[in-house]
Amino acid sequence: MDQNQSDDFYNRLKEQLSAVSKWPSNYLYKFILPTDTEKIKQIQDIFDNTGAVIESKKSKNAKYTSLSITVNLKNPDQVIEKYKEVGVIEGVISL
Template identity: 75%
Template sequence: MAAQKSDEFYKKLREQLAETSKWPSDYLYKFIVPTDGNKIEQINHIFDNTGAVIELKQSKKGKYTSISITVNRKNPDAVIEKYKEVGRVEGVISL
């Protein structure tokens, strides 16, 4: 089970995003999940109605699926909000 990211992690991420990007901006999320239609569907649902472009790629043996999601976010807090939502899906690894 993946550990929840700490407040310190998100604070540092917020600072990095604020320094390196102009907002609003497209942001690329990358996740790895066990290949399970339900888990993939949960992540798709989190990004419903956001205009996200979602790409799926299965690992060689098909055990895991890599999910790349490009979506326009209005600010670093909006980026972090989605990381926290996806973090509640069991077994997800955020890259």
């Protein structure tokens, strides 16, 4: 995704989050990534000290891991900020 597409995506997401939720609110992130303890730790560190509840589940053959992260955030900007932080980790798919 190039920068313009990325900006458009995050602008639409912000509008949708503003329209459907009252803030502060719990937000559920879902990520899928190759099972790699270092990358999983990087994601956990991003949500460290936020009060996030992180659940992980390995795929049937343990090749991939899904992370479900529920965290209470103040506004849509915080939601987007976390997506951008996780987005720099190679191989992570945001759902």
